[in-house]
Amino acid sequence: MGSQEAYQYLNPKSLSHYSNKNKRIKTTDAPVLIRPLLISEKLFFRKDVMDIFNELEINNQFDSLDLSNPVDVFEIAVNQIYKLKFEPFTPHTKKIWFNFVKNKLYESNMDEGHTKSLIKQLIYCTELLIKATAKLEKEIFSFYSNDINHLLLGPKEIPKAYKKIFTLFFTELHSQLQELAKLSGKKLFNLDNLLTNHLKSDSKRNKTIYKFQDYLDLYHYANDIKFHKSKAINDVRLNIKGKSCSRYDSMWLFIITNLNNPWNHGDIINLPSIDLSMTKITDLEWLEHNEIDYEDAHSIVKQVGDLDSKRLKTGIQQNFLISPELEQAFATAAAICELRRQIESSVQPLKLIDFKTTSQKLKHTHRPYVEFFREFKPNFRYENLKLSRTLISFKNVVLTEFVEPDDESIKHARGHSNLETTNIYVQIPDEHLDFLCKQLFSRNFFGNIYYKLSEIFYGETKDRTEQTKRIMGLKDQFGKVLRVEGIVSVINDLSNDRKTVYEKINGMDTDTAKSLHLRISCNAMPAKEENYQCLNYPNGCLYPSRSCSMCPLSIGNYLAVMKIVNDLMSNIYKALNIFKSGKEQEKIVISNHLHQNLLKFSACVTQFTDKDINEIYDLISIDRDNFITFLASLPYEQYITYRPRLEV
Structure with a gap:
């Protein structure tokens, strides 16, 4: 068949690929007499063209x-x-x-x-x-x-x-x-x-890593918001007009994510879409003339983190991390990607990054890569696995040289990543230690233990309400909801335990407190439960019968709070249905579960500032007053048979 007929089955680019490069479609020169009638002087074997066409059709069916x-x-x-x-x-x-x-x-x-x-x-x-x-x-x-x-x-x-x-x-x-x-x-x-x-493994496989200075240079280059925002927005506008574009926004977001997260390519391109209605961002025009503030940047990072809190390839829970210094750049790139995604089509996959390449692959010759790195160091070659391997190697250096943990805490701090690392020595200047910790380790910890250590580490004084006042304010905050027998008294007992811990922290010398703070920042003090660290590590649990949420020595992270809130809300919704039509025993069981959830929730909120507590209600997706009214409407108090107490 001639090229004109072949184009009915394959587009010109595919026909050229399978006939010239791939050689799966055989060709022959057209007879001289009919050449004037053809677009091309070549004829394509019909069976080969139809085989490729049918194969692509099958692949399209599978992809759907x-x-x-x-x-x-x-x-x-x-x-x-x-x-x-x-x-x-x-x-x-x-x-x-x-x-x-x-x-x-x-x-x-x-x-x-x-x-x-x-x-x-x-x-x-x-x-x-x-x-x-x-x-x-x-x-x-x-x-x-x-x-x-x-x-x-x-x-x-x-x-x-x-x-x-x-x-x-x-x-x-x-x-x-x-x-x-x-x-x-x-x-x-x-x-x-x-x-x-x-x-047999490929012994020639490249296992090199980047020098620290290369990482630092790439970090500063990607964090130049004014420079990249302009390029990304202009590129999206070319896309809207149907002109050739480089998907600059996707490349920028990809690099920023990889600077903090040692993930493979497939994990990064699956960053989920975001809801900009929760921010002040309206369109590209607004974004072009305004900078994203801290609240909106933090909201965008939180949205992505909430939906992507698992390393999908290993199935092991791992914090999605964007350091405070990169939050604004990440949020700006993510917002541009989301606006572009909405403009392109509502039926596009609900993902932020789209390179518009086969299987979202990224090569050094592809336009997203070429355009993004055009004005970076000319001899630098970015590789996703190499940067991820570099981050893991940096983590190991920080842990082994500055924190000196054991094997278990190293595994915990690395997030159980099984990414291959290298034995090449990495030299990190002391003055960059704190910077690197912020880029590599999650700092979303809650509780006064971490806050008090932070005050010593950074020499800051934070205006925080006294713990005793916050506990006494529980009744004012939650009214009848928490006046159930046992909760406030248990929180008071827990408060006394915490006071002893705080006194010991206040009595530490500066070096000891800084060392402890660094270990916590590096996730190097694992507890018996996921998403908590233990101040008594590695000496064993002092309260084996308690959950970490009720322990004065625990330091929880953001995911621990999410679990407490999710468990509470799940049982609240179950209780609504059971109180409508459930049996007496079902009401007793759900009421006792709800009572335990409220105890953990109360122990959690007494450690937060008002600003932090507002973030908890963001997780619940309703404001504080409505939550309290909602909770108070449940007649669970009359069915409670469980009386909480602090176990040893």
Whole structure:
């Protein structure tokens, strides 16, 4: 077919790629007589064009699937989109393979991009397995080691990722059938004879990191708000006019995020969209002539942090961190990305970053990269994993040279990251220690222990209401809601415990207090519960029967507060339904749970300033007065059988 007909199936860019670069579409020179009738002097093989067209159509169908249930996506893709079928004589192979796939998908905890990639790999492995069993006309457990090597583990055209999946599959299969084979007298394939070349790690893999000065230079460059804001807004306006643009806003936000978070590419591009109606930002015009203030910047960072408080690839909870010094730059970049996202289309994915490249990949030749780094150091080459590896290495240096923790606290401080690091020595000037701590470690701690240490560390005096006054004010704050027997008395007992701790802190010399403050700032004093640190670490828990929320030695972070608030609100909504139509025993159970939630909530709010307390009500999404009225309307007091007390 001629190019004009081929364009009905593939756009010019795709046709050129698959015929010139990829070579999957074969071409031939057109006969001289018909050349004047053609746009191009080449003819394209019809079968090749249609094969590519059908392949792209199938991929588009797959990409449109909702990935919320990966197992369903796999089954729909295999049965309905790719239409893969096992031969009738291999029913056991199909059952064994599908069970393996389901378990692998259930056990995986990945972001959307990695999940989609894994499902596609499993689909192609399914196709290879079907072809292999069809060729030998037997079930997979009847294969010899040579069969497996020849058809699935040996061929060079099969990617290493697929071979690794097959190796795991055959290892599990061998383990499951070994006992059965002994009983039946049948011989299984020899696991030791399977090829393993694809399992060897790439020793040439680059594991270098950036020098501290390079990190510092990139930090200052990305934090130049006036410079980048102008470029990002102008680029979005080009986009609105339908002109060629560089997605500068996405690149800026990507870099700022990576400066504080040692995340991989897939995690960063999944930053969720934000609600600008909670800020003073109205449109690009407003943003061009105004700077985002602290309250709005903090609100935007909090929104992203609330929705992205898990490292999706590892499934382990980890604070999303933007240091105070980068908050305004992050908020500005995020706001521009959100405004651009809204303008482009309401059906776009609810994510801030969009490079408009295949699978959101980013290469050094892509325009977002080229334009963003055009005026930075000419010999600098940014790499996401290299910067993430650098942050982890910096963390290790801060921890081992300045904090001197044990192995457990290092693991806790790193957020359990399994990113490979390097043994290259990193020299960090002493004068940059506090700066680096702010960039690498979350400081969203609450409680007077941390505040008192901060006063010593920074030499500041904070105007804070006395703890006893705040506790006595509980009744005024919550009225009848907290006049339930036990709560105020327990808080008073907890206050006395805290006073003893504060007195010991006030008696510390400056060096001891600063050392303790640094350890807390670096998350190097893990407690028995997530999102808390323990002042008594590593000497063990002094109050094993108490939760960390009720311990005078605990230092909680923002996520600990979120959990307390979420548990409280969850039980409040449950109580509403139960009090309407529930049974007597159900009302007693929910009332006791609610009473325990209120106790933890009270212990929490007595440690906050008024400004901090307002942030708690932001989490609840209703103001203080409405919350108190709402809570007071629940008749839970008459059903309480639990009387709180402080356990030892």
